[in-house]
Structure formats: structure tokens, C-alpha cells
Amino acid sequence: MRGAKSAKWVAGAIIVALAATACGGSDSGSDDNGGKASAGSFDPNGKFSVEVGEPQNPLQPANTMESNGSIVVGALFQQLVDYDAAGKIVMVNAESVDTTDNKTYTVKLKKDWTFHDGTPVTAESYVKAWNWAANIKNNQTNSFWFSDIAGFADVHPDKGDPKKQEMSGLKVVDPTTFTIELSTPIPYFIYKLGYEVFSPLPESFYADPAAAGEKPVGNGPYKFVSWDHKKKIEVTAFADYKGPDKAKNGGVTFKNYTNLETAYEDLKSGNVDVLRQIAPKDLPVYRDDLGDRAVDKAYSAVQSIVPAFYTKQWKDIDPRVLQGLSRAIDRDTITKTVLQGTREPATGFVAKGVLGYQDNVGGDVFKYDPAAAKALIKAGGGVPGNKISIQFNADGGHKEWVEAVCGSITQATGVACTGDSKADFQADLDSRDAHEVKSMYRGGWVLDYPVNANFIRDLYGTKSDGNTSGFSSAKIDGLIKGADAAPSLDESVKLYQDAEKEMVNEMPAIPLWYYKVNAGYSEKVSGVDYAQDGDPILTSVQVKK
Amino acid sequence: MGRYVARRLLQMIPVFIGTTLLIFLMVYALPGDPVRALFGDKGADPATVANIRHDLGLDQPILVQYWHYLTGLLQGDFGTQIASRRPVTDVLADAFPVTIRLAALAFLIELVFGIGLGVMAGMRAGRLVDSAVLIFTLLMISVPVFVLGFIFKTVFAFQLGWTAPNVSDDVRWGELVMPAVVLAGLSLAYVARLTRTSIAENLRADYMRTAVAKGLPRRRVIGVHLMRNSMIPVVTFLGTDIGALMGGAIITEGLFNIHGVGGTIFESIQRREGTTLVGLVTVLVLVYLATSLIVDLLYAVLDPRIRYA
Numbered sequence: 001m002r003g004a005k006s007a008k009w010v011a012g013a014i015i016v017a018l019a020a021t022a023c024g025g026s027d028s029g030s031d032d033n034g035g036k037a038s039a040g041s042f043d044p045n046g047k048f049s050v051e052v053g054e055p056q057n058p059l060q061p062a063n064t065m066e067s068n069g070s071i072v073v074g075a076l077f078q079q080l081v082d083y084d085a086a087g088k089i090v091m092v093n094a095e096s097v098d099t100t101d102n103k104t105y106t107v108k109l110k111k112d113w114t115f116h117d118g119t120p121v122t123a124e125s126y127v128k129a130w131n132w133a134a135n136i137k138n139n140q141t142n143s144f145w146f147s148d149i150a151g152f153a154d155v156h157p158d159k160g161d162p163k164k165q166e167m168s169g170l171k172v173v174d175p176t177t178f179t180i181e182l183s184t185p186i187p188y189f190i191y192k193l194g195y196e197v198f199s200p201l202p203e204s205f206y207a208d209p210a211a212a213g214e215k216p217v218g219n220g221p222y223k224f225v226s227w228d229h230k231k232k233i234e235v236t237a238f239a240d241y242k243g244p245d246k247a248k249n250g251g252v253t254f255k256n257y258t259n260l261e262t263a264y265e266d267l268k269s270g271n272v273d274v275l276r277q278i279a280p281k282d283l284p285v286y287r288d289d290l291g292d293r294a295v296d297k298a299y300s301a302v303q304s305i306v307p308a309f310y311t312k313q314w315k316d317i318d319p320r321v322l323q324g325l326s327r328a329i330d331r332d333t334i335t336k337t338v339l340q341g342t343r344e345p346a347t348g349f350v351a352k353g354v355l356g357y358q359d360n361v362g363g364d365v366f367k368y369d370p371a372a373a374k375a376l377i378k379a380g381g382g383v384p385g386n387k388i389s390i391q392f393n394a395d396g397g398h399k400e401w402v403e404a405v406c407g408s409i410t411q412a413t414g415v416a417c418t419g420d421s422k423a424d425f426q427a428d429l430d431s432r433d434a435h436e437v438k439s440m441y442r443g444g445w446v447l448d449y450p451v452n453a454n455f456i457r458d459l460y461g462t463k464s465d466g467n468t469s470g471f472s473s474a475k476i477d478g479l480i481k482g483a484d485a486a487p488s489l490d491e492s493v494k495l496y497q498d499a500e501k502e503m504v505n506e507m508p509a510i511p512l513w514y515y516k517v518n519a520g521y522s523e524k525v526s527g528v529d530y531a532q533d534g535d536p537i538l539t540s541v542q543v544k545k
Numbered sequence: 546m547g548r549y550v551a552r553r554l555l556q557m558i559p560v561f562i563g564t565t566l567l568i569f570l571m572v573y574a575l576p577g578d579p580v581r582a583l584f585g586d587k588g589a590d591p592a593t594v595a596n597i598r599h600d601l602g603l604d605q606p607i608l609v610q611y612w613h614y615l616t617g618l619l620q621g622d623f624g625t626q627i628a629s630r631r632p633v634t635d636v637l638a639d640a641f642p643v644t645i646r647l648a649a650l651a652f653l654i655e656l657v658f659g660i661g662l663g664v665m666a667g668m669r670a671g672r673l674v675d676s677a678v679l680i681f682t683l684l685m686i687s688v689p690v691f692v693l694g695f696i697f698k699t700v701f702a703f704q705l706g707w708t709a710p711n712v713s714d715d716v717r718w719g720e721l722v723m724p725a726v727v728l729a730g731l732s733l734a735y736v737a738r739l740t741r742t743s744i745a746e747n748l749r750a751d752y753m754r755t756a757v758a759k760g761l762p763r764r765r766v767i768g769v770h771l772m773r774n775s776m777i778p779v780v781t782f783l784g785t786d787i788g789a790l791m792g793g794a795i796i797t798e799g800l801f802n803i804h805g806v807g808g809t810i811f812e813s814i815q816r817r818e819g820t821t822l823v824g825l826v827t828v829l830v831l832v833y834l835a836t837s838l839i840v841d842l843l844y845a846v847l848d849p850r851i852r853y854a
Contacts, residue, residue, distance in 0.1 A: 056583070057583070141589075159595075229631070229635070230639055256804065259802070262710070262800070271709065429581060430576045430577045430578060431576070464588065
């Protein structure tokens with residue numbers, strides 16, 4: 001099962017593979033072939049296959065949260081902007097996105113973009129799609145992404161029917177221009193626009209949205225062909241695509257696998273070309289099996305253990321106790337042994353690869369030192385009850401590391417620590433939502449957009465949807481507010497960096513490690529690279545003749 | 546006979562209602578909300594959750610939900626999946642054909658080899674062949690299915706290269722042979738043992754002596770007199786095993802990447818897809834009810850002393 005990916009629910013926007021990155025990828029991929037790998041050895045119309053699971057939801061851009069669906073939606077739809085590997089904004093469907101006050105954004109579209117059915121992509125295509133997706137009547141799981149836009153409450157009230165059908169913040173100026181007015185200024189709003197939720201929809205979508213979710217018509221590099229449920233989804237390169245990330249291959253087959261072991265066997269016997277993940281069973285051997293085709297790359301996600309601050313135990317805890325527990329965890333050894341090198345010890349709250357990532361922000365707090373750990377816990381008044389537990393879902397492959405972390409804590413500090421296992425991810429979520437976590441729980445976060453705000457504001461703000469621990473700090477909230485009010489993106493990122501530094505003193509969670517992609521690909525393809533959200537970049541894959 | 550069948554068919558109605566209600570209540574009792582789970586790790590917007598629950602009727606009392614489900618079922622409507630919004634009938638139509646193929650092939654293997662081995666062993670009870678069959682079946686019973694599957698894959702797919710390790714999307718018959726053997730393995734051993742015991746016992750029965758004394762040819766003695774009487778316990782087992790093959794193939798299906806009933810049941814439990822689960826189980830209950838009726842009717846064919854009014 002794909003349980004191990006439970007932390008990876010929302011895949012963020014796919015990074016545009018700029019020409020430079022893509023070439024770099026294919027060059028390094030064909031190093032061993034020497035001179036043989038000339039440009040002519042690739043088939044621009046060749047198709048390849050990728051391992052996925054069956055998407056849970058219909059393929060509507062604002063309704064696709066889990067990784068199986070979002071990789072397909074990402075191939076079919078393209079948004080206004082995207083970002084490169086360095087976190088810089090790249091205009092894609094937009095000619096320009098301008099703002100003077102971070103509150104009103106003017107979007108100018110590139111002309112002559114079309115949907116796969118031939119109809120033009122206009123300002124109306126965006127405005128209407130967003131209004132539709134935000135409307136509570138349409139039950140889109142990602143509708144809260146539009147909550148920054150003025151008038152969101154009219155179409156998405158907390159209770160009852162929507163008062164209006166349109167958000168007051170969206171206005172069509174002319175066929176290729178529209179404006180977005182936010183309810184409060186957000187300096188990094190343009191980054192959010194790269195997320196799949198902000199895709200445009202063709203007019204044909206509204207006739208029957210459910211049917212459109214089965215046969216999506218997008219504006220992206222790939223065109224939908226067929227969806228054979230639980231077997232495969234086929235897409236083919238869209239010939240009229242105008243974006244910078246035009247497909248270097250003829251199309252993709254998303255092959256459905258029920259478990260990673262079988263997918264890996266199929267990779268070895270040449271029945272599937274690109275994997276997104278290697279099963280734990282095969283991790284020790286996959287480098288030997290695949291050679292240069294083995295992938296080991298960091299992506300922007302972080303795993304933490306989070307105290308449930310609503311419990312008696314952690315209600316008024318001195319942060320030094322949590323710092324002490326953090327210092328009692330031997331991250332280096334655990335990532336190397338138990339996790340077999342698939343993770344990298346964390347040194348802060350913000351994952352690598354996002355704008356504003358600071359190396360080693362936590363300093364000593366993240367370094368293993370039993371003596372210092374004991375001293376800190378003592379200075380903070382000790383762990384209430386002298387025992388903790390870590391809640392996790394048993395279906396996600398978390399048991400081993402939870403036990404290792406517990407062992408490390410107990411050995412270093414004498415604080416008793418046990419794993420608190422819930423049958424599966426849903427039972428785990430239930431317990432978190434109902435505020436029934438006994439002591440701590442495991443938390444995971446994959447980026448939505450590559451700005452540090454995503455790892456700070458969306459997780460640790462008192463009222464953030466992602467804050468399920470009950471953490472609330474007036475100081476952090478104040479810093480977040482200040483960062484959001486910054487006049488420019490750069491200043492906002494800098495203020496968020498300050499907030500992250502402050503978080504080390506407050507310890508809203510104990511970050512453990514950053515995720516890595518451990519995957520591989522077949523001999524048939526090259527130029528396989530993985531984006532910041534951990535998914536393979538499909539358009540840059542080249543198929544050998 | 547006709548009255549008996551009619552009575553049995555009528556009895557199916559309460560069994561059917563009881564089982565579906567039980568499954569419904571069991572899924573309801575599990576912790577975890579399928580609608581909340583659509584949002585994953587990230588926080589869910591309560592207004593959207595409430596609205597989706599309302600649209601699906603999940604905010605109503607469980608018995609009301611069950612009533613809606615049952616009345617829908619009578620009109621041939623199995624409901625809608627929560628996450629994908631696909632009709633459950635579509636999901637069933639995807640899953641069952643694959644599993645029926647696999648189960649049919651496994652059943653055939655089980656029937657031919659199980660009974661064959663059993664007859665061989667039973668006819669020569671206590672001799673070398675008998676011991677060999679006993680050891681072989683013991684092995685099949687004691688080795689877990691996933692171990693067997695793994696060994697088969699390693700040997701036949703990776704080392705000998707006779708077949709692909711996994712079943713492709715087209716689900717060709719040739720590809721299904723290996724999973725079917727693995728799936729049939731355990732039941733095959735039971736069938737062989739049941740047949741062997743039954744044959745060994747009946748060899749000494751009075752009617753066998755009579756048949757031999759009448760001077761009937763050996764083929765007729767064994768083929769008609771011995772086999773017919775010895776098959777009664779075996780048929781009972783085979784009948785219930787059809788249901789087990791259809792529903793219990795979770796491990797085998799997962800091992801060979803077959804997208805059939807087993808995997809769908811597992812997934813539906815994980816995602817708390819109540820309607821899908823009840824739909825799958827409903828069909829399986831029907832399969833069980835039908836096969837047990839056929840088994841009972843076969844008794845009368847096999848043993849003329851058994852008569853139904």
C-alpha cells in the first residue's frame with residue numbers, strides 16, 4: 001500500500017523544468033553512454049509509463065489533494081505561474097502578474113493559449129473556474145485556497161447557502177486581463193498561483209462537472225486520452241502547447257499498482273519506466289540493482305513529532321523541556337540505520353529547497369547530546385509525568401522510527417517513551433481532530449508552494465487549518481502578521497526567517513528529518529528528474545529509440 | 546424439489562438483510578471519517594466537510610442511512626463512492642470480472658489436482674504414494690500464501706523467466722496461471738485430504754463389496770459407486786470455497802498486482818467507503834447463498850437416499 005506516503009497528501013505545484021535543468025538532467029543521465037547518446041537517439045514521440053495508485057477523486061483541479069491524482073492533474077493543467085528549482089517565479093500562462101500594494105494583482109494572459117478542445121484560454125476561463133471551485137455548493141476539497149480573495153465568505157459561508165455566485169475580488173477587465181483583489185495584502189500570493197487549484201477550466205466543464213472529472217480537458221502539456229479505472233490513465237503530448245515545459249516525449253501512461261514491491265519488480269523486468277518511490281523491502285538493494293538509474297534526492301518535506309498542547313501534560317510547558325527532548329534524539333544514527341538513509345536530519349522547521357530556507361537555524365537544539373538534554377529538561381521543570389507517547393498510524397511504516405526515537409529519548413534522559421499506535425491513517429486523523437492525542441503525535445508536511453511561509457504560517461499560526469496541536473503563541477502570531485504585512489516578497493521572507501528563529505525558542509514541534517525521494521527508472525528513459533514535491537518531472541523525460 | 550428451492554430462496558431474504566445491516570453497522574463503528582480523510586494530513590475546512598456529508602446523507606442516523614441504502618438496492622442502485630463519486634456498480638463491474646477469472650482458474654486447478662491427488666492417495670492408502678501426497682499437502686497447508694507467492698515469483702519469473710512477475714492490465718489467462726496456482730494451493734491440499742480419507746473409508750463399505758461381488762467392472766465400481774459417495778464432503782468444501790476464492794484473495798491479488806475484489810475490499814475498509822464495502826459483500830453473500838443451494842441440491846444427485854420435499 002501507499003501508506004508510507006501518508007504525509008505526502010498534497011503535492012505542491014510542479015516545478016517547471018526549464019530548458020537548462022532538463023538538459024542538465026539528460027546530460028548526466030547519459031554520461032555512461034559517452035558519445036552514443038546523441039540527440040538522434042531519443043524518440044520525441046516515445047511514450048513511457050509511471051507508477052501511481054488509483055486517484056481517489058475525480059480529476060477536477062480544485063478537488064485533487066492526494067498524490068495519485070495530483071500528478072495526473074499536474075500533467076493536464078497548467079497555471080498562470082510556476083517556479084524554477086531555485087524558487088524563482090516563472091511566467092507560464094500569464095504574461096505578467098503585477099501588484100503595487102500586494103493586495104490587488106493584475107494578471108495579463110499570454111495570447112493564443114488554448115485548451116485541449118481548441119477553445120481559447122481567457123481571463124473568463126480563470127475567473128469563472130475559481131468562482132466555481134470556491135463555491136461551497138460544489139464541494140471542492142481545496143476550496144479554502146481561495147479564502148485570501150475578497151468576497152470568499154459570500155460564496156463559501158461557514159453555514160448555509162452561498163449568498164453570491166461570484167467573489168467580489170475577481171474582475172475580468174478584457175479577454176486577456178483580470179484583477180485579483182485580496183482581503184488583506186499577502187506579499188507571496190503570486191507563489192500560491194502556481195498550485196493546481198488555480199487552474200483555468202474550459203466552458204465545457206460546467207455542463208457536467210462530474211463527467212469532466214472523468215475526462216478532464218485542460219490547458220497543460222499533456223492531453224487526456226483515457227482512464228481505465230484501477231488499471232491505467234493515458235495522456236498524450238499536446239501538440240499546440242505554448243508553455244516553456246513542452247513535453248520531450250509523446251505521452252505518459254500512469255500505471256496503477258497496489259503496492260510498491262510489485263512496481264519495483266515490474267521496473268526490473270521492464271514493464272514500468274518511472275517509479276515515484278521504492279518499497280522499504282527493496283531499499284537496501286536498489287542502488288546495486290539499478291546503478292545510475294537509482295534516484296536519491298532531497299525534496300521539500302519535513303517530519304516532526306508534535307506535542308498536543310491542549311493536554312494537561314503540555315499545556316504550560318517550558319519550551320526548554322521540548323528542546324531537551326529534541327537534543328535527546330539521535331537523528332544521525334536513526335536516519336542512517338532505521339531509515340536506511342532515506343531521510344536527512346532536520347536542522348529547522350522549514351524544509352530544504354524553499355525560498356527562505358535557513359541552514360542550521362536551530363543550532364544546538366537539533367544536535368544529539370544526552371547530557372545537555374538532561375540538563376535542559378531539568379531546567380525546564382522536567383517532563384510532566386516523566387513519560388511521553390508518540391501517536392502514529394500503523395499502516396504508514398512509522399513504527400520502526402517511532403520506536404527508535406523513543407529508545408533514544410529514554411536512553412538519553414530516562415523519560416519513559418512509548419509508541420501509541422492507531423490502526424490506520426484515518427483513525428490517527430480522527431484522534432488528532434477530536435483533540436484526543438494523549439501526548440505527542442507524528443506530523444508531516446510537504447510543501448504547497450516554495451516559500452517558508454508555507455511551513456510557518458500554515459502550520460503554527462493559532463488559527464491555521466494545519467495547526468492541529470493547539471499551539472498558540474501571541475509572539476509567533478505577531479511575527480506572522482508582521483511578515484504578511486511586509487511591503488515586498490523579499491522582506492516578507494526575511495521576516496518569516498525571523499519567525500522561524502523565534503520558533504526554536506518556543507518549540508511548537510520537534511522537527512526530526514527532511515524527506516528524500518528514493519526512486520528509480522528503467523533503461524528505456526533518461527532525463528528523469530524529481531521536483532520539489534517529490535514527483536517526477538514528466539515533461540523532461542526522454543524515451544530512447 | 547421445487548418447493549424446497551422456493552423455500553431456500555425465501556430464506557435468503559433475511560440472511561441478506563442481516564448481513565448487509567451487520568456490515569453497515571461495522572463500518573459505521575470504525576473510527577475515522579471518510580469525508581475528513583479526503584483532506585489528508587492538511588487541515589480540513591469544516592464547512593466543506595459538513596456540506597459533503599450532507600450531500601451524501603452521512604449526517605443522518607445510521608438506520609436511516611441503511612434504509613436509504615436498502616431501498617436504493619431494490620432499484621438496482623448500489624450507491625456512490627464517497628471519494629471518487631463513481632457509482633458503486635461501476636466499481637463492482639471493474640473488480641468482479643477479474644476476480645471471477647482468477648477464482649475460476651483456481652477452482653479448476655483445485656478440482657482437477659485436488660481430487661486427482663486425493664483419489665490416488667485414497668486408493669493406495671498406507672502405501673508410498675499416500676505418504677507422498679500427505680507430505681505434499683502438509684507442506685501446502687503450512688506455508689503461508691505470501692511465502693508461496695514470493696517463491697513462485699523468484700523461481701518462475703526472475704530465475705527461469707517463464708512468465709512476467711505480475712499480471713498486466715489485460716489480465717490474460719496465461720498470466721493468471723501462477724497466481725491461480727498460489728491461490729488454489731491451500732484449498733487444493735484440503736480437497737486432496739478430504740477426498741483421500743473419504744475414498745479410503747468407503748473402499749471398505751458394504752455397497753462396495755456388493756458391487757464387486759455382483760461382478761461389475763472395476764471402472765464402474767470406482768467411477769460410479771465409490772466416487773459418487775465419496776464426493777459428498779468434498780462437494781460441500783468446494784462449494785463454500787468458491788465464495789472464499791472470490792473474497793479471500795486479498796493477499797494473492799496484492800502480491801500479483803491484480804485489481805480485483807480482494808484489493809477493493811481492503812481499500813474500501815481503509816478508506817471507510819461503507820457503501821462500496823457493503824456492495825462488494827452483498828455480491829459475495831449472494832455468491833455464498835447460491836453455491837450453498839447448489840451444493841445442497843447436488844447432495845440429492847450424489848446420494849439418492851437424500852430427498853428434498
